[in-house]
Amino acid sequence: MQPVLKLDSVTHYFGGLKAVSNFNLDLPEGVLWGLIGPNGAGKTTIFNLITGVYIPTQGKIYFLSEDITRYKPHTVVSRGIARTFQNLRIFPTLTALDNIRIAGHFRMKYGILGATIRSKDFYTSEKELTEKAMHLLELFKLHDRAYSPAKSLPYGELRRLEIARALATDPKLLLLDEPAAGMNPKEVENLMEMILWIRDHFKLTVYLIEHHMKVVMGICERIKVMDFGETIAEGNSSDIQNDPKVIEAYLGRQKNHAKG
Amino acid sequence: MSGIFNFQQVINSIQLGSIYALIAIGYTLVYGIVKLVNFAHGDFYMLGAYVAYFTAMFEISRKDQPNVIIILLISMSTGALVAFLSNRIAYRPLRYKPRLSALITAIGVSLFLEYTSSAMPFIGPSFRPFPDVIQTKQFHIGGAVLTNYQIINVAIAVTLMVVLTYIIKYTRVGMAMRASSQDKDALKLMGVNLEKIIDFTFIIGGSLAGAAGLLAGITYPRINPYMGIIPGLKAFIAAVLGGIGNVTGAMLGAFIIGFAETFGYAINSVIGEGIAYAILIIVLIFLPQGLLGKKTGEKV
Amino acid sequence: MKITKLFTNNRKLVLFSVIFYVVVDVLHLTGVLNDYWIQITNVALINIILAVSLNLINGFAGQFSIGHMGFAAVGAYTAGTLTTIIWKLGVANSITKYLLFAVALILAGVAAAIVGYLIGLPTLRLRGDYLAIVTLAFGEIIRVIINATGYVGGPRGLLGIPKLSNFTIIFFVTLLSVIIMRNIVFSTIGRALKSIREDEVASELVGVDITRYKVLAFTIGSFFAGIAGALLCHLLQIAHPTQFGFIGSINVLVMVYIGGAGSISGSIVAAVGLTFLSEFLRLGIDNLNKIAPFPVGPEWRMVVYAVLLVAVMLYRTAGIMGGREFGILVPEEEGKNATGSQA
Secondary structure (H helix, E strand, O other): OOOOEEEEEEEEEEOOEEEEEEEEEEEOOOOEEEEEOOOOOOHHHHHHHHOOOOOOOEEEEEEOOEEOOOOOHHHHHHHOEEEOOOOOOOOOOOEHHHHHHHHHHHHOOOOHHHHHHOOHHHHHHHHHHHHHHHHHHHHOOOHHHOOOEHHHOOHHHHHHHHHHHHHOOOOOEEEEEOOOOOOOHHHHHHHHHHHHHHHHHHOOEEEEEOOOHHHHHHHOOEEEEEEOOEEEEEEOHHHHHOOHHHHHHHHHHHHHHHHO | OOOOOOHHHHHHHHHHHHHHHHHHHHHHHHHHHHOOOOOOHHHHHHHHHHHHHHHHHHHHHOOOOOOHHHHHHHHHHHHHHHHHHHHHHHHHHHOOOOHHHHHHHHHHHHHHHHHHHHHOOOOOOOOEEOOOOOOOOEEEEOOEEEEHHHHHHHHHHHHHHHHHHHHHHHOHHHHHHHHHHHOHHHHHHOOOOHHHHHHHHHHHHHHHHHHHHHHHHHHOOEEOOOOOHHHHHHHHHHHHHHOOOOHHHHHHHHHHHHHHHHHHHHHOHHHHHHHHHHHHHHHHHHOOOOOOOOOOOOOO | OOHHHHHHOOHHHHHHHHHHHHHHHHHHHOOOOOHHHHHHHHHHHHHHHHHHHHHHHHHHOOOOOOOHHHHHHHHHHHHHHHHHHHHHHOOOOOOHHHHHHHHHHHHHHHHHHHHHHHHHHHHOOOOHHHHHHHHHHHHHHHHHHHHHOHHHOHHHOEEOOOOOOOHHHHHHHHHHHHHHHHHHHOOHHHHHHHHHHHOHHHHHOOOOOHHHHHHHHHHHHHHHHHHHHHHHHHHHOEEOHHHHOHHHHHHHHHHHHHHOOOOHHHHHHHHHHHHHHHHHHHHHHHHHHHHOOOOOOOOHHHHHHHHHHHHHHHHOOOOOOOOOOOHHHOOHHHOHHHHOOOO
16 A cells, blocks of 8 residues: 655755664554654654655655655645644644634635635635634634633643644644653543544544653554664564663663763 | 055955944844844944043043043943943843844834933034044055054954953853853853853943944044944944854954945945945845854754 | 725724714814824824834734835835826826826835835845844835935935825725735734744644745735835825934834734824824923923934833833734624634
8 A cells, every 4th residue: 555654765964963864664544653762863853854844865755655855844734744843832822713723724715815805705714714623622622712822721731732733734644743741641641542533533644753652652553763863673562662772772871861 | 556446445444344343243242142133232332432522522621632541441331331231221121031022122222322312412413523532643655544543443443352352262251151152051050140141241242332432433533322323233234244143253244344335435325335234135145144153953 | 806895894993983084074174183283193194004014024924124114115205206207297187186196005005015025035034133134224225225316316305296195095095004904914814924923833834834924924014114105205295215214114113012013903002192192292392492491302202212112121012902902903703712812
């Protein structure tokens, strides 16, 4: 079967520094796979490369067979890739509703003239957008917050809002960057359920970066491990847990930390 | 020698460049640490010029021979004091607010200094002739004329730049300044008080701008309360050209702008007035990090 | 374009405006308001266009332009040159002169918009303070060019512009401009601009072409600045380089930030308030001069502006309105989303 997302020997340098080295990925449709690795291993860089924030020094990226290597972020999004961020990036003074509505921006059927003269397309398009956004807010139990500025929401709700916002772009592939960051064990439990539910409800492919071992081991069907920009292991959770290189990358690093 | 590109122009360029350099250093130092374009910086220069003017007039009124060194020290102290106060009163409370707030405040401080000066009956809005602090002497070198004012101007500027370079490179506080423009957290861990370093940076920058005010007063002997706006802008362009945050870059940029303007004016006044802005736009489009600056990327 | 619809879709706003218009006219006819105060009102209205259009760039899109009067200068000189030439031909009669003015206003907007587009394009990669300096430098370049162009009067200014602006024209052009900008703000375009202001990276990654929208903000903002410039020079019958210099731009900037970045209502309140305050200060200083033992300079007016600006930034960073809007300016379909919420 044709992969949804394909990374073909992607390498990326920052200045002279190699951040990602020869990264390959064939992500089949409908899966929930994960990418783990110690801090600074290059995980977020992979997401930035996929979404067009960076352009890889070498290699190609394909989404549904289309070469998206040099696409700008907004074009990548319009093709069907959405993402969340490691450090929440919501629009703080916009309302929760507007945070979601903005994600429907590139599908709006009116332009500047339509907005100015309040054309028929403007009203139908806005109504449709608002209804859809309200529905998403409801699904994520945020409808009470629709008219509150996002910055007034508690952390857990912001995490949900960010995911809802990503889904509002109608993605086929969802990239989650450390969704469990800053959550307590109970919240992590809920999050794991939610990710599985999202995948099934929205019929998505999900690719997940996580620092939190429990999340990755618990829900990801297949896991890749990175260290210093290199892929050091790949397999299901039990393969990964027993891989000496993985143990070295995590525990070795911890030992150094203890010393330093 | 004749024509546009002659030795006289070189002398004038160096002299103009040295004034820009003294102002540009303050911009670059402050920007390096607090990431603020201090719009009021040109006004520290203006105040330096006025204090020099009043000191000189006072000494002349007592029939004394004005002492350039004393005037210089008074100008520098004034620049330093006003810079320090602006930071404490207007910029420091906004340190952790959005950067634009501080920028707008800086515009406010600038307007305040310009118009308050202008509203003072003893300063007033119109131009004043700067008095002769010493007897003018001319030296003829080839076809060019060099005045003792130009020599004093460049000598003072170069001395101050050498002293500044020494402070930044070799003293404890200078090292802390450099460190804080790179990594504020590390500085805190080392137990250095960041706000003290920022105060010190403003003081240094303000005193150099004050000195530049005196130098401008003696070489272009007409001063008014708005005299800081355009040189301030040009000096900022010099700082951007050299790579903002980089002191050597600011000096380099200032001399480049000095040369470009002097030779531009020799062609015609539109080129002379406009060339610095053209340089700014070209630099920001093609070399936004400046000649000696480092490239930076945003973290996502 | 169905301009009538713009008025019928905004009944409350239009009703309020028409009442205001009629009241001012009646007060003028009965002599309660003399020509002097009508002139100040005209200037206040033009300042509304300037402040709201700058707010679109600075407050909504989060860019930082401080050379707004440069765009107004482009509009003023474009329209002023055109009408002055045609006026001298003596072909305009009492009806065609308004047609001429309408064409001149639109051309002024278009010319300023083209310049705004050209400025916006290369400066997109710059953020905040750098952008500020470039727009400031741009304003200076415009001034240098005008000073060097003898054809438009150089440093003396463009003189003899026909007086085509009057209260009625200025009032309705201002109303239409505000409604158009309001409609843009309350649409997906406005949301895109605000998202850029809040977080550029996130904005791009939810599908907003940030380059396009930043340029758009500059283009629309300068379009209306150009119209304002044209209105102004046909009111004062002169276009002068100093009118459009740094201090002029700062005046508009002060209105935007005192009123509140990201609030159309704030810009309107501040534009009107500061225009009149400025006049009262001028009168106050004149009167003070009669009794004070030493001369009180007109510069004190700008000192008050400066202190206000710094004080607002220190104690109320979000400005008078703090990002909120008057209900009358909020389109019905926005409902609770706009009135109950914005920070």
